[in-house]
Amino acid sequence: MNDTSLLLKTCLQRMEEKLQWGNSRDWVNADFIHLSEKITAASRISISPHTLKRLFGKIKYKEDHTPQLETRNALAIFLGYKDWEDFARHGAGPASVEAGDRHAAHLEAAAGRTAVHVPAAPADTSLPERRPPAPVREASGGVALPPPVLTGRRLGRAALLLGLLGVLTGVSFFTQLWPHAPVAPKASLRGKHLKGFPPLTAIFDYDVSARASDSVSIYFEGYNTRRLLPRDRRTITQWYEFPGYYQVQLLARGQVLASRAVHALSRGWEGIAAAEDFSRLYHLPAAPAIKDGHLYVSPAEVLASRVDTNQRYWVMFRNVRDFKASGDDFVFEARVMNDSRRSPTSCNDVVLNLTGAHHAIRIHFLKPGCSRWTYLQAGEVALNGEFNDLSVFGQDLSRWRTLRLEVKDRAVRIFFDGKFLYRLPYTQPVGPLKSISCDFMGCGRVDYVHLYDGRQERVYADAFDDPVQ
Structure with missing residues (x-):
């Protein structure tokens, strides 16, 4: 460098x-x-x-x-x-x-002036002085006298003070026991039409009146848009054109105040193309996607969808539904390949995305020499190839390869052609599986997918010639 x-x-x-x-x-x-x-x-x-x-x-x-x-x-x-x-x-x-x-x-x-920066005075780090002892009453001749005896008036004052102290202590005690009035939330977000087939317009009702001094925005995942919320309104809508499981978040000062999710369902496997930076998505033809027992679209079909195939682009196959399997206890296996030859510098990325109700699992393979661009995610944990040695994910993907994920006890065990490669632990739950996506840089192929729940019972499979639902 x-x-x-x-x-x-x-x-x-x-x-x-x-x-x-x-x-x-x-x-x-x-x-x-x-x-x-x-x-x-x-x-x-x-x-x-x-x-x-x-x-x-x-x-x-x-x-x-x-x-x-x-x-x-x-x-x-x-x-x-x-x-x-x-x-x-x-x-x-x-x-x-x-x-x-x-x-x-x-x-x-x-302007002919010099800015002078005066250092702040150092904090006083000296120890506090010792508290002086109570004075001792002395009689003439230096003889110490016994403590003074409380008279009746003094006893009355002491009793009054003790009584007041007891009342205050009792009030404090019962205040702790008494149920508090509910505290108004700092922000709320409710939604309707949050599940259905695209095109889908979700409607969100929000209340951020308790944060009048903050600028509150709403973030729509998937479309990567963040919009400032008008304070004189209480409703905002978002249109969903493509299938997926999308988070919607109220944000202020980098903090998530409230969130909801939108489940835009697919009718089986649907193909989507995107520019490398995902700034624009395009529908791919659904009918010809299954060819010769494989899930595949050709570069010509991608070009026909108005994607500039002279630049790097993604092809994604999504299946979005309730899969009736926990994202924290399942086995997923897929046979894939990516032999795209668009340019010598292409990394032939293959990405498995399994999205749950709370988090996602994302496993990223590339051809050897490209592991710098690897990105892994499980729950709240994310690793990239810039600051981690993920070279085991640099593999030859130009021929059929079997990728297998075994998820149990908050850890993802990753296998490549039956060989154990990597273990990725996490803490926060993924939640019920809502979406499966096989993504390729260029035009990749999927031969089959299998999904098993924690009891090793098959909950979904597709060989793309005789699908099993």
């Missing part, structure tokens, strides 16, 4: 810290659109959301790619520096002032 690449990595980390939107790996399309607008407003230089996704690693690109100087200038100006050269000079290491303060210092210097 060259010096410019290291500086760029530091710059992107500073941007994450400034935005406070969480880890950029979790950003969605709407976030990159918003960031593009913020950078343009700050620098008067336009950077497309697609370019930002590439810089932050959301889209595969060759290693150590250096963006043009104008792009780097825009990023530096967004952080409060004059240009990229200024960031390289002052922003490479831990800065003594925030970028915003440095920007103010530049303005002050231009």
Whole structure:
């Protein structure tokens, strides 16, 4: 990695810290659109959301790619520096002032003034003084006298104080026992028409009046859109064109206030194509999807669906229903291959997505040499190939391979052609299975799928010639 690449990595980390939107790996399309607008407003230089996704690693690109100087200038100006050269000079290491303060210092210097930053006084770390002893009454001659005797008036005052103390203690005790009035929730989200076949319009009623000082938005998973909620309204709708199991969340200051789920069902297996960054989805022909006992669509059919096949693209086969199996206790097996030859740099990704009511299990295989782009998920646990050695998921997928997942006791055991590869433990439950998806970078094939519950009883199977429901 060259010096410019290291500086760029530091710059992107500073941007994450400034935005406070969480880890950029979790950003969605709407976030990159918003960031593009913020950078343009700050620098008067336009950077497309697609370019930002590439810089932050959301889209595969060759290693150590250096963006043009104008792009780097825009990023530096967004952080409060004059240009990229200024960031390289002052922003490479831990800065003594925030970028915003440095920007103010530049303005002050231009006006002939120098900004002086006075360090805060250190906290007092000395130990507290010992409490002095109670004074001793002495008689003349230095002889200590016995404690004073309480007179009748003093006894009355003491009794009154003790009585008041007893009353207060009793009130406090019974207050703890007495049931409290219910506390109004900070936000609520209710929905209707949350399950059905697409096209499906789900209707959400929300109440965020208790958070009048916050900006509350609603996030629609799958469509990767985040919309600010108008405070003078109480209802918002979302249209679902494609099958899937989608979470809907009320968000404020990075916290989830309330959530619901939409179950857009499929009629068997349905094919979907997408650009590499999932910015647009396309319907694939349903009838010709099963060919010669395989689930498959050709590049010509993908092109006919208006997908640019000169660029990287995804083909996904989804089956969305209630599978009557727990996502925390099941066995899934599929025989797949991906022999796409779109370009020498294609990684021939094969992804198994099993979505539950609460979380998902996602297992990602690529051809050897591409494990840097591997992404695994089980429950709340997510691993990527950038910061983990996931090289065992780099496999030859150009011929038929059998992938098997055994999930039990909050752990996923992954097998490749009968050989154990990896164990992925998790804590938070996946929940009942709601969707199965076999996804390919390019045009892959599925020979069969089998799903068994925790008792090893088959709950679903399809050989794509004589389906068993």
